Amino acid sequence: MKGRRSLSIAVFAPPIIIIGLIACGGERVPPKTLVDARTDFMRAKDGIAAQLDPTDLHEADVALQKAEQAWGDAPDDPNTTDLALIADRKALIAQSEAAAISAQQSIALAKQQLEAATSGQLQAVRGQLTQAEQAIGATQAISDAQQQKLKDLEAKLNDARETIAKIATVKDDDRGMVITLQGEVLFKTGKWDLKPGAMAKLDQIAEALKGKEQPMVVYGFTDSVGTRENNMTLSQNRAQAVRDYIASKGIPQDLITAQGNGQDGPVADNSSIEGRAQNRRVEIVVQPKK
Numbered sequence: 001m002k003g004r005r006s007l008s009i010a011v012f013a014p015p016i017i018i019i020g021l022i023a024c025g026g027e028r029v030p031p032k033t034l035v036d037a038r039t040d041f042m043r044a045k046d047g048i049a050a051q052l053d054p055t056d057l058h059e060a061d062v063a064l065q066k067a068e069q070a071w072g073d074a075p076d077d078p079n080t081t082d083l084a085l086i087a088d089r090k091a092l093i094a095q096s097e098a099a100a101i102s103a104q105q106s107i108a109l110a111k112q113q114l115e116a117a118t119s120g121q122l123q124a125v126r127g128q129l130t131q132a133e134q135a136i137g138a139t140q141a142i143s144d145a146q147q148q149k150l151k152d153l154e155a156k157l158n159d160a161r162e163t164i165a166k167i168a169t170v171k172d173d174d175r176g177m178v179i180t181l182q183g184e185v186l187f188k189t190g191k192w193d194l195k196p197g198a199m200a201k202l203d204q205i206a207e208a209l210k211g212k213e214q215p216m217v218v219y220g221f222t223d224s225v226g227t228r229e230n231n232m233t234l235s236q237n238r239a240q241a242v243r244d245y246i247a248s249k250g251i252p253q254d255l256i257t258a259q260g261n262g263q264d265g266p267v268a269d270n271s272s273i274e275g276r277a278q279n280r281r282v283e284i285v286v287q288p289k290k
Contacts, residue, residue: 033084034071037064040091049098055213055289056097058252060090103135160208167201175217176287179205183222183238183280192237194245202242206249209286213255218243219283220260223276228262236260242282 041064044050049057067083074080110129161177164170169180186198194202209216220239222231236258243258268275 028075030071030075031081031084033081033088034067037067037084037088037091040088040095044091044094044098047095047098048102049094051098052101053094053098054215054255056090056094058254059213060087060094062252063087063090100136103132106132107136160212163208164205167204175285176214177285179284179286181242181282181284182277183282184277186242186282187238190234192234192241194241199245202245203249205284206246206251209246210250212286213252214289215287216246216251216256217285217287218246218256218258219265219285220258221265221279221281221283222263223279224263224266224270225276231262232260234260235262238282242284246284 041060044057044060063083064087067080067087070077070080070083107129110125110132114125114129161170164179171178171180181198181201185201186194188195218239220235220237220242222235224231226234237260239258239260243256247253247256263270263279266275266279267281268278270276270279
């Protein structure tokens, strides 16, 4: 986060102030490629890409940080210019893919409106549909590239699934790929400090998921024993502990969140010991890319 704060100051500082700093301090002016990369990244970050395409925006952020580091370490190295160009291209891709997703959503909405419209509304809705289809045509090449990227990610996730299935339960539902670990494996009763054995399992899971660059949510669940308030607190703390540990092993922090669900969402009957044991669990959900 420190890198991003410094980036914002560099991009939006008035030109007169920047020139004054250069004149007084003798600092070198960054190349146009790096300035463009900064500008395009901030444009993507402040636009719809942050909401619709967080994965590509994250990749652009990482690329820009590498370019900034290269400029600080070796400004005359040709590789510095190359890294700035890569960062700029990734920022532009994040903007374009977000525009493609937005256009696809507009088409879906326009079609729904077209089907529900009365005869007096049809002409106006057809005009909206035509505009949306034109936008899709302009971004078709990017959509094709996005589809290929999704196929590559799916192949990587299949490889990760085989590895993770050896140490945890793995299934798919409408949320994405769900990795389930029982609470007794991870924590002592009523605690949220990870056991040493739990860390070893999470090490393997983090290694398998590293590089997939997809949003993940860690959910914590308890059985029905105890008060609802205590169960919500315990499940949130356990989910946060797993989330923080995975993030410390190389999974991008801005792509992982934690959520405690307490005793809600049971998978078994809480009236039996076995059922309560199944309900005490943590789920790591790897969400599909939008």
